[in-house]
Each structure stands twice: as structure tokens, then as C-alpha cells.
Amino acid sequence: MNINIKEKLSNIRLFVFDLDGVLIHNEDDTEKLIETIAKYSREFKRRNLFLAVITARQKDELVEKLNEIENCYVAFGSIDKVSAAKLLFKKLNVDCENTFYVGDDILDIPLLNLCGLSAAPxxxxxxxxxxxxxxxxxxxxxxxxxxxxxxxxxKDEF
Incomplete structure (x- = not known):
């Protein structure tokens, strides 16, 4: 494993995911997605870690259901994902250096650059x-x- 990435990962407290294109694709089953996020949100909580979703998507049924999941923080409705993330940082008392972000599109680049660790699918x-x-x-x-x-x-190598 890349030592620098391994070291950064050990300091992460907040795991943030873009929704569309990362966690869900057009043909995906949203009910299965909700179950999956709920399952892993519990696992992150067990490890004393936070899970969040940031999306430019407006509030809809999926966003509402994600908001109901314990330990799943959802920021929606803005293409300015950095501002949305900063609100999450403040709410959860986490610094950007302690945040891991997964994004897939041009709109994600500013937040990918800001966070302590970043990845793309x-x-x-x-x-x-x-x-x-x-x-x-x-x-x-x-x-x-x-x-x-x-x-x-x-268990895995970068």
C-alpha cells in the first residue's frame, strides 16, 4: 500500500461520496442503494466514522430517504460542493484534512482538491x-x- 495514502487514510473521520455517477447510476435500483448505504453507514458508525453524501441533485424521494438513515449526512441542491462540505465539516467538527471524498465529474474537482484524501471510480x-x-x-x-x-x-493495496 502506498505509505502516503495509508497514512492519510488513518486520519480520515468523514467519508463523503458524490451520489450520481459514484453511488448510483441511471439504471440502478434506488431501494437497493438505500439498503446498501444504510448497511455501510452502520459499519462506519461502528468504527466511529461519519458517512456523507453530497449531490447537486435537488431534494427528491431518494434524498429524503437518505436523510432518514442514521449516520448518513446529506447535502443536496448545490453545484458548489465545497460550500456544502464546509457546512458538514462544521456540523461534524471535522477538518477537510480528515475528510475522504469520492467524486466522478468536473464539479467534484474543487472538493477533491480540498479534502485530505480523494478518489474517483x-x-x-x-x-x-x-x-x-x-x-x-x-x-x-x-x-x-x-x-x-x-x-x-x-486487506487491500492501493
């Missing part, structure tokens, strides 16, 4: 892949969460 835009610390192999929410937890547990 393998399906991300080329411009995004150039600015992140590493690329995730998982193709859906479940795989992404498993991959991140494996990194946390030292």
Missing part, C-alpha cells in the same frame, strides 16, 4: 482521475464501500 471523467489520490475499482455502491473498508482494514 474507474468510470470517472479523465480530468477527475488526474487530480485524485487513487482510483476505485468498484462499479457500484456495494463494491465501493467494500473496497474502502478493505483499505481501512489493510
Amino acid at each position: 474507474r468510470t470517472a471523467r479523465r480530468e477527475v482521475k488526474r487530480v485524485v489520490d487513487f482510483i476505485l475499482n468498484g462499479g457500484n455502491a456495494e463494491d465501493i464501500f467494500i473496497e474502502i473498508l478493505d483499505y481501512l482494514d489493510g
Whole structure:
């Protein structure tokens, strides 16, 4: 494992995910996504870590259901993801250096650059892949969460 990434990961307290293009794709089942996020939100909480979702999407049924999940913090409705993240940092008393962000699109680049550790899914835009610390192999929410937890547990290499 890359020592620098491993060291950064050990300091992370908040794991933030873009919704569309990272955790959900057009054809995905939203009910399954909600179950998956709830499951891993519990696992993050068990580890004394926070899970959050930041999306430019407006409030809809999916956003409302995500808001109901314990230990899942949702910021929605703004293309300025840095401002949304700063509100989360304040609410959770976490610094940007202690935050890991996964994004896939151009709008995510400012927040990817701000956070202490960043990643993109393998399906991300080329411009995004150039600015992140590493690329995730998982193709859906479940795989992404498993991959991140494996990194946390030292089971996988970057």
C-alpha cells in the first residue's frame, strides 16, 4: 500500500461520496442503494466514522430517504460542493484534512482538491482521475464501500 495514502487514510473521520455517477447510476435500483448505504453507514458508525453524501441533485424521494438513515449526512441542491462540505465539516467538527471524498465529474474537482484524501471510480471523467489520490475499482455502491473498508482494514493495496 502506498505509505502516503495509508497514512492519510488513518486520519480520515468523514467519508463523503458524490451520489450520481459514484453511488448510483441511471439504471440502478434506488431501494437497493438505500439498503446498501444504510448497511455501510452502520459499519462506519461502528468504527466511529461519519458517512456523507453530497449531490447537486435537488431534494427528491431518494434524498429524503437518505436523510432518514442514521449516520448518513446529506447535502443536496448545490453545484458548489465545497460550500456544502464546509457546512458538514462544521456540523461534524471535522477538518477537510480528515475528510475522504469520492467524486466522478468536473464539479467534484474543487472538493477533491480540498479534502485530505480523494478518489474517483474507474468510470470517472479523465480530468477527475488526474487530480485524485487513487482510483476505485468498484462499479457500484456495494463494491465501493467494500473496497474502502478493505483499505481501512489493510486487506487491500492501493
